[in-house]
Amino acid sequence: MNANELSLRLQVVANYVPKKARLADIGSDHAYLPVALVRNERIQYAIAGEVVQGPYEAARKQVSKNGLEQFIEIRLGDGMEVVFLEDNIEAVTICGMGGVLIRDILERGKRMHRFSGKERLILQPNVGEKQLREWLAAEGYTIIAETILEDHHKIYEVMVAEKLDSTASYTQHELLFGPHLLQERSTVFLKKWQHQLGKLEKVRANLAKSDQQLEDKIIQVEREIQWIKEALDESK
Missing domain, CATH: 3.40.50.150 (Vaccinia Virus protein VP39)
Incomplete structure (x- = not known):
């Protein structure tokens, strides 16, 4: 460049x-x-x-x-x-x-x-x-x-x-996704969050296998997974 x-x-x-x-x-x-x-x-x-x-x-x-x-x-x-x-x-x-x-x-x-x-x-x-x-x-x-x-x-x-x-x-959803981006839900936006959803689902699976007490972390990951699924579903 x-x-x-x-x-x-x-x-x-x-x-x-x-x-x-x-x-x-x-x-x-x-x-x-x-x-x-x-x-x-x-x-x-x-x-x-x-x-x-x-x-x-x-x-x-x-x-x-x-x-x-x-x-x-x-x-x-x-x-x-x-x-x-x-x-x-x-x-x-x-x-x-x-x-x-x-x-x-x-x-x-x-x-x-x-x-x-x-x-x-x-x-x-x-x-x-x-x-x-x-x-x-x-x-x-x-x-x-x-x-x-x-x-x-x-x-x-x-x-x-x-x-x-x-x-x-701003709501927690808007802070995560972006208030304007959440409204527009462009193709690139959906691509990003589809990828992020896959990563978080792997994190959740690894946390479930861990011997450590990670309940707070699991709850946080579960919540974000749910928010992403809702954002992707609403774009359909």
Whole structure:
């Protein structure tokens, strides 16, 4: 992949970035996303944050190669510590990490007072979507949009959240499946949860064979299996 041709998952993320926004891309991966957005005149400014020196240097080279130093600033630091309120950031993208890690990055950013509360969060977790939605809900964010897609034989979810005047509340089903994805029940959504159902049924069988006292775990797995079956049945 290069900055002129984003992967499908990053293109979905890019589509959710507001036009002319000031963007913070955390864990920027060669700055592909901000470079593409600036080149297409979608955003006016971006911070590309990297925590490791190697990816930081790679991002710097990518920005320099495209002659975009005046539009994209590469910063070395851990998560949201590269962003300051005076940067007037309007959108934050965090992609290609586990949902728990994204949640922890957002939580540290909140504790460090790096959010104004007006930013749009565009998040692409690889796993752990439920834990990320739980944090967003607890912090007063509304999930305004979601997309589930398949890219190179892997399934990804993208969620978009903002703080609105009215606070949304979500059921446990919505936190697990995604409130918008649960309503749409796309082909990719069904494929993901069919696969997850098979995995959980194997987990249940292994737990039943275990000598350990795992009643709470078995109950949790049974409940999730039932929820998945209901979500799949309702799509028929």
